[in-house]
Amino acid sequence: MSRNREPRRPDVTTVEAVGGVESLGLELHEPDERWARIYREHRDRIRGALGAAAIGIEHIGSTSVPGLAAKPIVDIVVTVDDITAEEDYLDGLLAAGYELRVREPEHRLVRTPAHDVHVHVFEHDHPAVDDYLLLRDRLRSDADDRALYENTKRTLLRRQWDDKNDYTRAKTEVILAIxxxxxxxxxx
Incomplete structure (x- = not known):
């Protein structure tokens, strides 16, 4: 919840993963200059769908870091005034062609039907947003941490993962250190 005002209604208290657990089944791709273009196309689509409801739109994740190998999924963070006011943003995102994947406390995730663009929605002052940008900017500016992160991902992706969330959790220690x-x- 925003630290400055009361939400319109209580937020959800559980995690709803629409479609259930998914296996990872992806591998790292070499850096691709198209990722920045894909981000800009979706930024414009989101801005058109949400107008002033989208306080911020940023490219995050590995595809936002030039020179970093990544799973070919463009991650975007969108900030809104009130996560509980889904009518302000969710209907617009769904109408723009995104599908709801996750509804959990303080976070919503929509994605393209092809699962190649993930849009994370948070309130504008949520600490996760700063964390995403902090990691992105560090990986953009520090070659040693960028190499550490890429090597960690390569090592982890040699294993079979039953759930993408398990893979994400396995990277946590390295991400926290960076x-x-x-x-x-x-x-x-």
Whole structure:
């Protein structure tokens, strides 16, 4: 919830993964200059669908880092005023061709039918947004951390994963270490 005001209604209290558990079944692709273009196309689509309801739209994740190998999924974070006011953003995103994948406390995820673009929706002051941008900016600016992160992903993707969330959790220790160095570098 926004730290500055009361939400319109209580947020959800459980995690709803529309469609259930999915196997990973992906591998890393070499950096692709098309990822930035895909982000810009979807940024414009989202802006057109949401107008002023989208306070911020940022390219996040590995595809936002030039020179970094990635699963070919463009991740975007959209910030809104009130996550509980789904009528302000969810209907517009669904009408723009995205499908709801996850509804959980303080976060919604929609994606394209091809599963190649994931749109994470948070309130504008949610700490996860700063964390995404902190990691992205550190990976863009620090070659050693970028190489560490890519090598970690390559190692983990050699294993079979029954759920994408398990793969994501397996990267947590490395991500936390990179973000700690990023915070130290920016003096926080």
């Amino acid at each position: 973000k700690a160095r990023a915070r130290e570098a920016r003096g926080k």
